[in-house]
Amino acid sequence: MLLREVRIEDAEALHQLNKNQLGYDVSLTFTRKQLTKLLNDSEEHFFLAWQDTNSGELCGYVHAHRYESLVVRPACNILALAVSKEHEKQGIGRLLMQGIENEATKRGFDVIRLNSGTLRIQAHHFYEKLGYVSHKTQKQFIKELK
16 A cells, blocks of 8 residues: 555546545546646645555545635645545545645644535544544535526
C-alpha cells in the first residue's frame, strides 16, 4: 500500500469512488475537468490517495483546501474522504486522515474542519475516534443561478 499525491490519471478511479461511496453521480468528463483545474491550484487544494501497490488500484482518497473567512482563523477544510467498499475497515481512512493532517501542518494550519451529512452516523463515529469534535448541526441551502 502506498500513500501518494493524486494525479490526473486517477480521474476514473476518483469518479467511481465519488459515485459509489459518496453518492455524487457526475460525469467522468466533469471529474477530469475539475481534477485538472484543482490539481493546478496546489496552493489552495491538496489531495492524497491510497494505492494498492500489488494491483495498482486506487483504494481511497482525501481532498482538502484552504478555508478562510473574516470570522475564523485559517483552517484546512476536508471536502471529501472516500474508501472503496472492498477496502473499508482496513485502516485506510485513518491513514488518509493522518496524511492530510501532516500535510495541513506542513502548510501552517493548526486546525482542520470538515462537514459530514447528518445521516452518515458511521462517518461521525470514525471522525470522533480520530479526535474530531462536532460543533453544530447545519442545513445546506442551494439556489441554482441560470
